[in-house]
Amino acid sequence: xxxxxxxxxxxxxxxxxxxxxxxxxxxxxxxxxxxxxxxxxxxxxxxxxxxxxxxxxxxxxxxxxxxxxxxxxxxxxxxxxxxxxxxxxxxxxxxxxxxxxxxxxxxxxxxxxxxxxxxxxxxxxxxxxxxxxxxxxxxxxxxxxxxxxxxxxxxxxxxxxxxxxxxxxxxxxxxxxxxxxxxxxxxxxxxxxxxxxxxxxxxxxxxxxxxxxxxxxxxxxxxxxxxxxxxxxxxxxxxxxxxxxxxxxxxxxxxxxxxxxxxxxxxxxxxxxxxxxxxxxxxxxxxxxxxxxxxxxxxxxxxxxxxxxxxxxxxxxxxxxxxxxxxxxxxxxxxxxxxxxxxxxxxxxxxxxxxxxxxxxxxxxxxxxxxxxxxxxxxxxxxx
Amino acid sequence: xxxxxxxxxxxxxxxxxxxxxxxxxxxxxxxxxxxxxxxxxxxxxxxxxxxxxxxxxxxxxxxxxxxxxxxxxxxxxxxxxxxxxxxxxxxxxxxxxxxxxxxxxxxxxxxxxxxxxxxxxxxxxxxxxxxxxxxxxxxxxxxxxxxxxxxxxxxxxxxxxxxxxxxxxxxxxxxxxxxxxxxxxxxxxxxxxxxxxxxxxxxxxxxxxxxxxxxxxxxxxxxxxxxxxxxxxxxxxxxxxxxxxxxxxxxxxxxxxxxxxxxxxxxxxxxxxxxxxxxxxxxxxxxxxxxxxxxxxxxxxxxxxxxxxxxxxxxxxxxxxxxxxxxxxxxxxxxxxxx
Numbered sequence: 001x002x003x004x005x006x007x008x009x010x011x012x013x014x015x016x017x018x019x020x021x022x023x024x025x026x027x028x029x030x031x032x033x034x035x036x037x038x039x040x041x042x043x044x045x046x047x048x049x050x051x052x053x054x055x056x057x058x059x060x061x062x063x064x065x066x067x068x069x070x071x072x073x074x075x076x077x078x079x080x081x082x083x084x085x086x087x088x089x090x091x092x093x094x095x096x097x098x099x100x101x102x103x104x105x106x107x108x109x110x111x112x113x114x115x116x117x118x119x120x121x122x123x124x125x126x127x128x129x130x131x132x133x134x135x136x137x138x139x140x141x142x143x144x145x146x147x148x149x150x151x152x153x154x155x156x157x158x159x160x161x162x163x164x165x166x167x168x169x170x171x172x173x174x175x176x177x178x179x180x181x182x183x184x185x186x187x188x189x190x191x192x193x194x195x196x197x198x199x200x201x202x203x204x205x206x207x208x209x210x211x212x213x214x215x216x217x218x219x220x221x222x223x224x225x226x227x228x229x230x231x232x233x234x235x236x237x238x239x240x241x242x243x244x245x246x247x248x249x250x251x252x253x254x255x256x257x258x259x260x261x262x263x264x265x266x267x268x269x270x271x272x273x274x275x276x277x278x279x280x281x282x283x284x285x286x287x288x289x290x291x292x293x294x295x296x297x298x299x300x301x302x303x304x305x306x307x308x309x310x311x312x313x314x315x316x317x318x319x320x321x322x323x324x325x326x327x328x329x330x331x332x333x334x335x336x337x338x339x340x341x342x343x344x345x346x347x348x349x350x351x352x353x354x355x356x357x358x359x360x361x362x363x364x365x366x367x368x369x370x371x372x373x374x375x376x377x378x379x380x381x382x383x384x
Numbered sequence: 385x386x387x388x389x390x391x392x393x394x395x396x397x398x399x400x401x402x403x404x405x406x407x408x409x410x411x412x413x414x415x416x417x418x419x420x421x422x423x424x425x426x427x428x429x430x431x432x433x434x435x436x437x438x439x440x441x442x443x444x445x446x447x448x449x450x451x452x453x454x455x456x457x458x459x460x461x462x463x464x465x466x467x468x469x470x471x472x473x474x475x476x477x478x479x480x481x482x483x484x485x486x487x488x489x490x491x492x493x494x495x496x497x498x499x500x501x502x503x504x505x506x507x508x509x510x511x512x513x514x515x516x517x518x519x520x521x522x523x524x525x526x527x528x529x530x531x532x533x534x535x536x537x538x539x540x541x542x543x544x545x546x547x548x549x550x551x552x553x554x555x556x557x558x559x560x561x562x563x564x565x566x567x568x569x570x571x572x573x574x575x576x577x578x579x580x581x582x583x584x585x586x587x588x589x590x591x592x593x594x595x596x597x598x599x600x601x602x603x604x605x606x607x608x609x610x611x612x613x614x615x616x617x618x619x620x621x622x623x624x625x626x627x628x629x630x631x632x633x634x635x636x637x638x639x640x641x642x643x644x645x646x647x648x649x650x651x652x653x654x655x656x657x658x659x660x661x662x663x664x665x666x667x668x669x670x671x672x673x674x675x676x677x678x679x680x681x682x683x684x685x686x687x688x689x690x691x692x693x694x695x696x697x698x699x700x701x702x703x704x705x706x707x708x709x710x711x712x713x714x715x716x717x718x719x720x721x722x723x
Contacts, residue, residue: 201690203691206389227647
């Protein structure tokens with residue numbers, strides 16, 4: 001009896017060992033900003049990582065999620081730790097542009113592909129030896145800025161006052177929108193800055209109103225972007241209002257209330273997934289994510305920022321089968337093959353758009369990755 | 385810029401200045417009595433605002449659990465130091481339990497802004513004396529630097545816990561009921577009247593407290609000379625507790641006052657506190673009237689700087705401290721720490 005048991009245990013052990021050898025797990029290192037000033041991006045992203053596949057082609061996928069608090073030093077320490085200690089095959093992160101920028105050096109040095117969840121086009125262009133290893137899933141700001149300038153031109157706006165965050169996000173938008181507005185012959189009559197935690201933007205609001213613009217564009221992310229708009233309304237501004245895709249979560253609608261009605265902004269299609277025509281391939285993908293997220297985190301909890309993490313997962317998952325054919329996980333060859341496979345993706349449907357990568361293009365989105373919406377009765381409404 | 389814009393900027397500056405003045409007052413109070421530079425003052429503003437906003441939205445604020453936790457920790461700290469009394473247990477265990485019960489009962493019922501404001505004060509203000517019992521009382525004789533480091537530690541812990549309790553997004557609350565006035569062309573919102581009115585009332589109340597009551601005089605005596613105060617029988621730990629309680633209450637009240645004006649985040653408090661601190665520094669960290677005047681100046685400077693050069697607003701506000709410090713050190717020479 002005991003011999004029989006022994007034999008059974010032994011064969012089970014062999015089977016386990018053999019299984020382990022066949023299905024070497026793929027290590028995914030994630031560093032995102034779940035605390036600090038970018039926590040409103042990082043928290044939904046962390047929740048989305050939990051929805052990513054845990055097995056592809058018989059290989060288990062293991063995720064290690066670290067928090068960098070939107071701190072560049074911490075982000076670099078995290079990516080080193082993920083690569084050296086958990087032997088990550090691919091890195092997802094970080095949530096903000098400065099942190100992601102700092103991580104590029106390490107990803108290139110260790111030759112590990114990295115998928116950033118930050119928006120700036122500078123992360124993947126101009127393409128060089130280091131940026132070869134970097135991919136980026138959020139839309140370029142320029143794509144969104146063009147959409148705003150186009151809408152303004154159509155609506156007959158001739159002059160615009162701009163107010164943005166006094167950080168990388170606001171500065172990036174000031175530059176991008178300046179370019180887009182110039183192309184459409186729109187004049188920027190005031191450029192103001194404010195901080196995320198400012199108590200009052202009365203001074204900036206008055207200065208913008210004194211310039212008598214046809215429209216005001218606020219470039220901020222999340223609920224802080226509501227403050228300039230509320231102040232303008234309080235001071236009697238009645239012109240058109242534009243915001244950027246940085247505000248597309250339900251908390252903005254809650255904080256903004258009635259004062260943000262009628263605001264026009266470009267967003268990723270996921271924000272209005274249910275209103276998209278059925279012929280749009282993004283609709284199914286986006287609704288799949290929304291349903292999975294809300295099943296795990298409660299109804300109404302979904303935010304566009306979290307979907308970027310899901311898109312990073314989609315890009316990775318699409319590339320893994322091809323890479324597995326070339327090499328075993330955990331080897332430099334596998335990481336290089338994974339990078340090549342990501343770069344070879346064509347018409348990959350994500351929640352925010354449809355990406356076609358190339359050796360010079362590591363974002364890959366086109367105009368299908370944005371729609372214009374208006375805030376109508378406290379809801380996002382798709383504009384035709 | 386015309387006169388209307390100028391007037392609106394002045395009004396905005398005075399409103400913010402009044403909040404900074406309240407914070408500067410409590411910073412000066414805590415520093416003179418306990419030698420603690422109370423960095424977490426700003427967190428009390430954020431906690432006050434967010435707790436009030438949560439109650440206003442009919443939710444149970446997470447901060448009430450922190451109150452209970454700190455109360456239990458303060459009771460244990462008392463036990464450890466063998467200072468158990470019925471009064472200590474009532475203040476550190478019964479009070480949070482009572483507040484918790486009231487909050488759970490009242491939160492979904494939305495009993496109106498006045499009740500919410502009072503409950504917010506009851507939730508947030510006692511945290512300060514508990515923190516004193518837990519963290520600062522055992523260090524009472526340590527150097528200013530050690531106390532400062534302890535205060536920074538408390539600040540970091542409270543910011544982190546704030547993210548857990550209130551989440552990363554900002555909140556706003558309903559304004560306290562008040563009619564809005566018009567001074568000539570200038571509309572004055574009701575909330576502005578509340579802020580300036582309450583700030584003046586609080587300053588007068590503090591003045592009366594220090595001049596007329598025994599506790600107030602004990603605080604002043606402790607501030608002037610700790611050893612001397614002890615020799616004449618004033619409990620310096622008691623004075624520290626009262627100073628912290630006043631600072632906590634002023635912080636929470638400032639939070640309630642700004643919550644309807646702006647969106648408040650779990651980490652908003654630090655910058656607000658820092659501006660109060662700037663004012664307190666300009667006032668020399670010792671005297672109340674200069675600190676109040678400096679706070680108004682900081683508010684006005686901030687308001688006009690945001691009109692003329694919004695990108696450099698914080699730079700302008702915080703560099704204003706340098707000439708003042710230069711002038712003070714030239715006039716008085718470097719300050720030695722008293723022992």
